[in-house]
Amino acid sequence: MLEIKNLRVAVGGKEILKGINLSVNAGEVHAVMGPNGSGKSTLAQVLAGHPTFQVIEGEVTYEGRNLLEMMPEDRAKEGVFMAFQYPVEIPGVSNAYFLRSAYNEIRKHRGEEELDAMEFLKLLRQRAKLMNIDESLLNRPVNEGFSGGEKKKNEVFQMAVLEPKLAILDETDSGLDIDALKVVAEGVNQLRRPERATVLITHYQRILNYITPDYVHVLVDGKIVRSGGKELALELEEKGYDWVREKEAVPAGA
Amino acid sequence: MAITDENIKLHNPTPEPGVEELVSREYKYGFYTDIEQDKAPKGLNEDIIRLISAKKEEPEFMLEWRLKAFSHWLKMAKEEGQPKWANIHYPEINYQDIIYYAAPKKKPKLDSLDQVDPELLKTFEKLGIPLEEQKMLTGVAVDAVFDSVSVATTFKAKLAELGIIFCSFSEAVQNHPELVKKYLGTVVPPNDNFFAALNSAVFTDGSFCYVPKGVRCPMELSTYFRINAADTGQFERTLIVADEGAYVSYMEGCTAPMRDTNQLHAAVVELIALEGATVKYSTIQNWYAGDKEGKGGIFNFVTKRGKCLGKNSKISWTQVETGAAITWKYPGVILEGENSIGEFYSVAVTNNYQQADTGTKMIHFGKNTKSTIVSKGISAGHGNNTYRGLVKMQPRAKGARNYTQCDSLLIGDKCSANTFPYIEVQNSSSSAEHEASTSRISEDQIFYCKQRGLNTENAISMVVNGFCKEVFRELPMEFAVEATKLLSVSLDGSVG
Numbered sequence A: 001m002l003e004i005k006n007l008r009v010a011v012g013g014k015e016i017l018k019g020i021n022l023s024v025n026a027g028e029v030h031a032v033m034g035p036n037g038s039g040k041s042t043l044a045q046v047l048a049g050h051p052t053f054q055v056i057e058g059e060v061t062y063e064g065r066n067l068l069e070m071m072p073e074d075r076a077k078e079g080v081f082m083a084f085q086y087p088v089e090i091p092g093v094s095n096a097y098f099l100r101s102a103y104n105e106i107r108k109h110r111g112e113e114e115l116d117a118m119e120f121l122k123l124l125r126q127r128a129k130l131m132n133i134d135e136s137l138l139n140r141p142v143n144e145g146f147s148g149g150e151k152k153k154n155e156v157f158q159m160a161v162l163e164p165k166l167a168i169l170d171e172t173d174s175g176l177d178i179d180a181l182k183v184v185a186e187g188v189n190q191l192r193r194p195e196r197a198t199v200l201i202t203h204y205q206r207i208l209n210y211i212t213p214d215y216v217h218v219l220v221d222g223k224i225v226r227s228g229g230k231e232l233a234l235e236l237e238e239k240g241y242d243w244v245r246e247k248e249a250v251p252a253g254a
Numbered sequence B: 001m002a003i004t005d006e007n008i009k010l011h012n013p014t015p016e017p018g019v020e021e022l023v024s025r026e027y028k029y030g031f032y033t034d035i036e037q038d039k040a041p042k043g044l045n046e047d048i049i050r051l052i053s054a055k056k057e058e059p060e061f062m063l064e065w066r067l068k069a070f071s072h073w074l075k076m077a078k079e080e081g082q083p084k085w086a087n088i089h090y091p092e093i094n095y096q097d098i099i100y101y102a103a104p105k106k107k108p109k110l111d112s113l114d115q116v117d118p119e120l121l122k123t124f125e126k127l128g129i130p131l132e133e134q135k136m137l138t139g140v141a142v143d144a145v146f147d148s149v150s151v152a153t154t155f156k157a158k159l160a161e162l163g164i165i166f167c168s169f170s171e172a173v174q175n176h177p178e179l180v181k182k183y184l185g186t187v188v189p190p191n192d193n194f195f196a197a198l199n200s201a202v203f204t205d206g207s208f209c210y211v212p213k214g215v216r217c218p219m220e221l222s223t224y225f226r227i228n229a230a231d232t233g234q235f236e237r238t239l240i241v242a243d244e245g246a247y248v249s250y251m252e253g254c255t256a257p258m259r260d261t262n263q264l265h266a267a268v269v270e271l272i273a274l275e276g277a278t279v280k281y282s283t284i285q286n287w288y289a290g291d292k293e294g295k296g297g298i299f300n301f302v303t304k305r306g307k308c309l310g311k312n313s314k315i316s317w318t319q320v321e322t323g324a325a326i327t328w329k330y331p332g333v334i335l336e337g338e339n340s341i342g343e344f345y346s347v348a349v350t351n352n353y354q355q356a357d358t359g360t361k362m363i364h365f366g367k368n369t370k371s372t373i374v375s376k377g378i379s380a381g382h383g384n385n386t387y388r389g390l391v392k393m394q395p396r397a398k399g400a401r402n403y404t405q406c407d408s409l410l411i412g413d414k415c416s417a418n419t420f421p422y423i424e425v426q427n428s429s430s431s432a433e434h435e436a437s438t439s440r441i442s443e444d445q446i447f448y449c450k451q452r453g454l455n456t457e458n459a460i461s462m463v464v465n466g467f468c469k470e471v472f473r474e475l476p477m478e479f480a481v482e483a484t485k486l487l488s489v490s491l492d493g494s495v496g
């Protein structure tokens, strides 16, 4: 589904990603871990098409198409979803209205009929219940005045509504209480289908107790220095990143 | 591979065009109706004023009123000239080079649409304002003004059943001279300012509305102003009186053809609310704004003011100003009656080379009077947007309160926004509160929307509409949808 080859990315004239190789198949969940500033969010943003991040070398193919050539909105319409590490506030625009516009853009793109306000509200309520989202959040302006945890939950809620093919979650588990964490994990697990894939960026092994990843990758200083199964996360938690840094000489591979 | 421009070009999606490269979407209302016109010669003098008054078959008192206003204007023109204090730049206008009266030749009898030139009906239909009652939005009565005259007023009969008078100003002068005499110029006196004096001398048409005691007007009243003829100025005059306990909601829309010369629109609107009455006045102003180099467009120099004469009365202004090359207007409220309320909700958009200096005046005289001001200025391109407001608490306005909120939204980095809030409090028991903010549409907001599947245009309109929400929710339903659409058109191509 997603094939990243030798991806190098710069921001503000500084190289951040220094040759990433990663291959994600439909049905898989990949966890990406790594120290602060190693380039995890950069990877997520580049896949989503943020204009600040500039690709200087490499290829990214998504469902056989050159992803890097596509506009961010087209990527979204083709099923790429990113849950932001720092969700953005849009004052005055209700969450429900925002989501309906997005939802209908995606439906239009697929040649499906748009949903009217009533039909959409039904869908929204049903998903909100599923995600344990308070209905009052639906009518509040997008992320404005939301608590840190509410923002994160709102990202996963949006994902549950938009049903992407490729979901990239950037530290969605940070700042969540235990209950919220379980809900978020459930949300991700519900989307776990043979035709969908998830890239889960996280600092903590904790969420992996609820979402069992097929692969774990360790990103250090712009490179994937190690990949493995779910046990790699446990090992990391025990030994810290210095352990992988020391082993950096060893070629990475699952 | 290094971080070079070529490498970046090779590996990233083609960036969208920047502000300068984008062409604004075409102005939808820029067409011209070729119709036989009865025009006065260019120029401004007593004879022209007599001619206008004669064309309108006005009673003597009206002509005298006009001539007196004209002498005020002559004096102002000689002593000071055009007002210069506003934060706008425009050439000295040659008032002798303007046509002050232009009307379609076939003069319709105003009570039947059958006699209205079909060309005119077609024009308004094209503007989205069908004048046949069966085709109209039920619940909205329209007075259609084409250049200097009103061509049709709908639902008149139905409103008359309730004693509501809704007609063109010219008709009111003939049929209800006592009401006109009693109220005309009582809120905006002819010597109020340069453009008000000019309007008082040469005004041609506009709407008149009187809602009798205790009557709640059951439909939205509206006037649609259309400038068509070249080289003409439009000088409309509107007077709305709500008698004790009455309620009326009034909306005004405006468009003009695209021309590369500037045209002057100098209107005066007066609102009067007696005890317990409410007048709600909404404007969607979409005059031609000039091209993207700033050539052409309407000069929109307008004096709008309301007077809360009676206790517990309320006047509320809501405006969405997206058009015109220059906008100069300060719809205000004189709060005379105890406990009366004045409100001003405004969205003003300036794109390309548009200039707007707009705001409000809330003058508190009565005890416990209250005013609320919410101003949203949006600048894009080289637009220059100024909020100018005056809140004045007179010595006897004990316990008066004002709340003012001015927010500016900048799109791109060549535009500007200014805020000039003047507050004068002359008694210690009243208070004025002011909040202001300036923000920019951030790249991250746009990206967030795009990541969810919205294109740039929709993303901007999403953010902008959110910004304007407090004002839009004050608009009558029929207008709110249009305002939302209009905003995305006027801002089209403003973000790279």
Ligand SMILES: Nc1ncnc2c1ncn2[C@@H]1O[C@H](COP(=O)(O)OP(=O)(O)OP(=O)(O)O)[C@@H](O)[C@H]1O
Pocket: A011, A012, A016, A034, A035, A036, A037, A038, A039, A040, A041, A042, A043, A052, A085
């Ligand atoms: N817009 C930017 N301008 C300049 N530097 C940036 C920008 N965005 C990211 N960087 C730098 O790129 C590096 C990688 O940042 P990134 O956000 O990808 O790290 P991360 O792995 O997600 O870290 P964290 O775990 O703290 O979220 C950091 O050194 C950061 O300062």
Ligand SMILES: [Mg+2]
Pocket: A040, A041, A042, A085, A170, A171
């Ligand atoms: Mg990060």
